[in-house]
Amino acid sequence: MKFALVGNPNSGKTTLFNTLTGSSARVGNWPGVTVDKKEGLYKCRAPLALERGGGDNPPATKIHIVDLPGIYSLSPYTPEEVIARQFIVEEKPDLIINIVDATNLERNLYLTTQLLEIDIPVVVALNMMDVIKREGAEIDVAALSGKLGVPVVPISALKAGDARTLMGKAVETLEYWPPAGHNRPVVAGRFPSPFAGLYNDVLQQVMAHGIGHPVFHTIKLLENDAIELLHDTGLLTAIQQRKLQFEHSATIPAGASHPAVDYEAEIADLRYKFITNEVKPAVVKRYRNNSLSQSEKIDRLLTHRVWGLPAFLGILFAVFHLIFAADFLFLKRLGVLNESVPSLGVLLQGYTESLQTFAGEQLSGLLQSANAAPWATGLLVDGLVNGVCAVLTFLPQILLLFLFLSILEDTGYMARVAFLMDRPLRRFGLSGKAILPMLMGFGCSVPAMMGTRTLDNEKEKRLTLMLIPFFSCGAKLAIWSIIVATMFPDNADFVVFAIYATGVAVAVLAALALKKTVFKNNRSNFVLELPVYRLPRIKNTSLYLWEKLKGFLITVTTIVAAATIVIWFLQNFNFRFELLEPGDSANSILGQIGSSIRWVFAPLGFAQTPDSWKLIVAILTGLIAKELVVATMGVLYIPGFSEEAAQTPEGESSLIAVLGALSVFSPLTAMTFMIFNLLSVPCFAAVATAFAELKSIKWTLFTLFFWFTTAWTVSFIVYQAGALFSKMNVATAVVFLLALSITGGSIVYAVTHKNNRKYRCSGCDECGEKCSAGSRRMEN
Amino acid sequence: MLFSDKMAKLLNQFKAGERGKVEKLTVAGPLRRRLLDMGITPGTEIIFKKVAPLGDPVELTIRGYKLAIRRAEAEAVLMKTEDER
Ligand SMILES: Nc1nc2c(ncn2[C@@H]2O[C@H](COP(=O)(O)OP(=O)(O)OP(=O)(O)O)[C@@H](O)[C@H]2O)c(=O)[nH]1
Numbered sequence: 001m002k003f004a005l006v007g008n009p010n011s012g013k014t015t016l017f018n019t020l021t022g023s024s025a026r027v028g029n030w031p032g033v034t035v036d037k038k039e040g041l042y043k044c045r046a047p048l049a050l051e052r053g054g055g056d057n058p059p060a061t062k063i064h065i066v067d068l069p070g071i072y073s074l075s076p077y078t079p080e081e082v083i084a085r086q087f088i089v090e091e092k093p094d095l096i097i098n099i100v101d102a103t104n105l106e107r108n109l110y111l112t113t114q115l116l117e118i119d120i121p122v123v124v125a126l127n128m129m130d131v132i133k134r135e136g137a138e139i140d141v142a143a144l145s146g147k148l149g150v151p152v153v154p155i156s157a158l159k160a161g162d163a164r165t166l167m168g169k170a171v172e173t174l175e176y177w178p179p180a181g182h183n184r185p186v187v188a189g190r191f192p193s194p195f196a197g198l199y200n201d202v203l204q205q206v207m208a209h210g211i212g213h214p215v216f217h218t219i220k221l222l223e224n225d226a227i228e229l230l231h232d233t234g235l236l237t238a239i240q241q242r243k244l245q246f247e248h249s250a251t252i253p254a255g256a257s258h259p260a261v262d263y264e265a266e267i268a269d270l271r272y273k274f275i276t277n278e279v280k281p282a283v284v285k286r287y288r289n290n291s292l293s294q295s296e297k298i299d300r301l302l303t304h305r306v307w308g309l310p311a312f313l314g315i316l317f318a319v320f321h322l323i324f325a326a327d328f329l330f331l332k333r334l335g336v337l338n339e340s341v342p343s344l345g346v347l348l349q350g351y352t353e354s355l356q357t358f359a360g361e362q363l364s365g366l367l368q369s370a371n372a373a374p375w376a377t378g379l380l381v382d383g384l385v386n387g388v389c390a391v392l393t394f395l396p397q398i399l400l401l402f403l404f405l406s407i408l409e410d411t412g413y414m415a416r417v418a419f420l421m422d423r424p425l426r427r428f429g430l431s432g433k434a435i436l437p438m439l440m441g442f443g444c445s446v447p448a449m450m451g452t453r454t455l456d457n458e459k460e461k462r463l464t465l466m467l468i469p470f471f472s473c474g475a476k477l478a479i480w481s482i483i484v485a486t487m488f489p490d491n492a493d494f495v496v497f498a499i500y501a502t503g504v505a506v507a508v509l510a511a512l513a514l515k516k517t518v519f520k521n522n523r524s525n526f527v528l529e530l531p532v533y534r535l536p537r538i539k540n541t542s543l544y545l546w547e548k549l550k551g552f553l554i555t556v557t558t559i560v561a562a563a564t565i566v567i568w569f570l571q572n573f574n575f576r577f578e579l580l581e582p583g584d585s586a587n588s589i590l591g592q593i594g595s596s597i598r599w600v601f602a603p604l605g606f607a608q609t610p611d612s613w614k615l616i617v618a619i620l621t622g623l624i625a626k627e628l629v630v631a632t633m634g635v636l637y638i639p640g641f642s643e644e645a646a647q648t649p650e651g652e653s654s655l656i657a658v659l660g661a662l663s664v665f666s667p668l669t670a671m672t673f674m675i676f677n678l679l680s681v682p683c684f685a686a687v688a689t690a691f692a693e694l695k696s697i698k699w700t701l702f703t704l705f706f707w708f709t710t711a712w713t714v715s716f717i718v719y720q721a722g723a724l725f726s727k728m729n730v731a732t733a734v735v736f737l738l739a740l741s742i743t744g745g746s747i748v749y750a751v752t753h754k755n756n757r758k759y760r761c762s763g764c765d766e767c768g769e770k771c772s773a774g775s776r777r778m779e780n
Numbered sequence: 781m782l783f784s785d786k787m788a789k790l791l792n793q794f795k796a797g798e799r800g801k802v803e804k805l806t807v808a809g810p811l812r813r814r815l816l817d818m819g820i821t822p823g824t825e826i827i828f829k830k831v832a833p834l835g836d837p838v839e840l841t842i843r844g845y846k847l848a849i850r851r852a853e854a855e856a857v858l859m860k861t862e863d864e865r
Pocket residue numbers: 007008009010011012013014015016026027028029030031032033034035068069070071127128129130131155156157158410534537540
């Protein structure tokens with residue numbers, strides 16, 4: 001058996017799905033979190049058996065729960081909404097659980113009136129009842145059930161008990177469907193008389209054709225939205241004729257000014273009238289919406305005309321500061337304290353580092369005392385431990401980043417960012433909604449790329465997808481951490497912020513370039529619900545972090561561990577599979593490969609020493625998973641170091657210390673290495689996702705080419721320009737990057753501002769139809 | 781219109797804090813459908829809440845929730861307001 005969770009975006013479908021199935025699918029306080037259908041098994045069957053009174057024989061059928069993307073109506077607008085309609089209409093679930101957000105009844109019930117027209121049993125789950133109770137509002141559930149003619153179960157999606165009651169009711173409903181007093185459908189019974197005649201005629205024809213969901217399809221035919229019936233041209237023309245006949249007949253009610261009847265508006269109006277005139281007065285006993293007014297207060301700052309954008313930047317910087325700053329709150333720099341206090345991220349990273357050094361020493365001690373063969377020690381300590389530990393060191397910082405992202409997503413701020421950024425982004429062929437997947441890209445590119453489905457315009461979707469890797473993902477954070485800790489420990493937060501800013505700046509410039517060339521005439525809409533602010537839920541956050549931690553540990557123990565072993569072999573054997581002397585790794589398979597393509601990277605600065613094949617190999621392994629960049633550096637640099645160099649700083653063999661002592665980077669090459677990694681082709685999983693979303697080999701190849709060229713070109717420019725300063729220190733590096741972003745920004749501004757007037761004029765082609773229509777109407 | 785105390789006006793021309801009722805939508809196609817689905821149907825009361833930092837989009841309160849749309853889209857909504865006397 002299959003039950004589908006259907007409801008408005010952000011009504012709590014996924015929360016309920018997680019409660020019902022024990023999954024941990026992504027939840028967030030903004031519309032459009034779920035973009036694909038997801039199936040799970042209802043985990044608790046015993047109470048159903050009890051309620052059916054058949055305690056001895058619990059029902060053998062398994063109940064599959066399907067979580068769907070949120071929809072405002074059954075007329076899909078964006079690709080992820082199409083998924084939902086297709087599932088409901090074509091895959092015919094046995095029952096629809098319609099999640100209705102009780103704090104937003106009017107708009108949520110609009111969808112309910114449509115679901116009632118489908119020939120599938122419906123149970124309404126009236127969600128967010130905890131909020132209703134807290135606010136002191138009151139809803140008459142029985143009256144609502146009476147008005148809709150289907151069972152209504154008040155729930156809070158987080159409570160397992162409520163979910164169980166709901167499932168009990170759902171199973172019961174299936175047995176007694178249709179319920180007594182069942183009076184659907186809402187609209188068809190309320191058509192004004194001439195309209196009703198037309199409706200009945202169309203319904204007859206649809207039934208005569210033996211089409212499923214006749215009421216639904218009849219209304220869709222009237223609305224010209226019968227996407228499932230497009231193949232049935234005979235029926236369509238017949239209906240079209242009947243409609244024309246209706247429109248020309250004299251029976252059109254007085255006051256309908258339009259020559260052709262506006263079916264869509266009439267029907268939408270009927271639905272909303274039913275809700276506001278019939279349902280709400282009977283159902284809403286007391287109405288209070290404190291969270292709405294509370295949200296308004298918060299928004300006084302966060303979407304303020306002047307302070308909104310600075311607040312956004314401030315929040316982002318605060319996040320980086322908490323993760324990376326060695327001098328928390330600048331206490332030392334400001335002279336408040338003599339010693340700097342590290343921020344949470346740096347503090348935790350220090351702990352894991354010492355823990356791992358300790359573990360590494362114990363292991364090699366153990367192996368020595370066990371008289372293990374030198375190659376085994378090499379493999380385990382030099383390969384596995386160095387590689388895996390190099391990545392693991394940054395686990396706390398990565399988790400912190402995800403913690404902050406999850407808090408941002410849970411509060412409802414994300415939708416505000418879209419609101420703030422829509423205007424600036426529009427100049428680059430994007431809408432504010434594109435910022436949501438982009439910000440998700442700071443976590444991981446894979447879900448972010450899938451998130452582009454919420455964009456209604458194909459060009460915008462492609463463009464956004466191509467830009468997502470420029471938003472530095474969580475795994476790349478390890479690269480920034482290792483390099484800033486080596487090269488710029490005192491200004492770590494600023495440098496990392498500059499790196500992220502560079503990514504964003506490049507994304508902006510690239511968007512502009514693509515808009516002028518590949519994606520011309522991109523026109524999009526922006527209609528976005530702004531949800532009320534909510535306190536982040538500890539359960540959501542911890543589940544999310546746990547998922548991330550699990551994912552990270554799985555990557556590290558499988559891909560990273562396996563890869564480090566392979567890398568260790570490849571750097572200790574040459575092409576004739578002879579074991580090399582320690583320190584001769586330049587002649588190894590990896591050394592040869594890396595050196596052979598050094599010319600590609602030489603103009604970027606970081607690949608000029610003979611040893612730099614190691615960095616190239618690190619970049620290449622990054623194509624498998626970005627965690628591997630640091631892991632590879634660990635395997636390739638640390639072992640050689642302990643044997644060659646005598647000046648080991650006491651007890652320190654961490655990658656940070658090694659990179660510092662070997663002077664692998666200069667500040668400038670450190671920058672270009674980071675920038676190249678920031679912008680270049682993302683990991684394999686992301687490339688595969690891009691292919692799945694672009695649905696075209698041609699586009700995927702173009703996208704790969706675009707990523708590589710952008711990375712190379714920007715690194716090249718930065719290196720060559722930076723080399724002009726003979727010796728670059730941290731301050732200049734940061735100033736330089738910022739200057740670059742600002743110059744880029746002003747170029748963009750200058751270029752786009754030529755078109756500025758376009759947006760305010762009347763009669764241009766950007767918004768021609770609409771504004772000329774509007775102004776004509778005003779003249780009348 | 782001279783004799784009526786109602787004024788027709790595009791939603792786009794509202795000022796922050798102003799409210800009015802929807803008269804009709806002047807676009808066709810998917811955008812119209814979307815606006816209808818979001819509850820912008822004739823007779824609905826809309827409060828024009830605020831404008832984003834760079835002048836666009838705008839924030840509305842409608843049917844008890846908050847909706848952000850662009851000016852270009854607001855231009856497609858013809859409104860009735862009580863005339864300010
Ligand atoms: N107070 C309260 N909050 C809830 C409840 N159910 C869900 N939420 C919150 O509502 C927000 C949206 O929840 P989701 O489960 O992601 O909503 P969804 O319907 O799956 O949203 P989309 O995937 O975007 O369509 C989250 O912030 C949840 O924490 C509830 O019963 N009570």
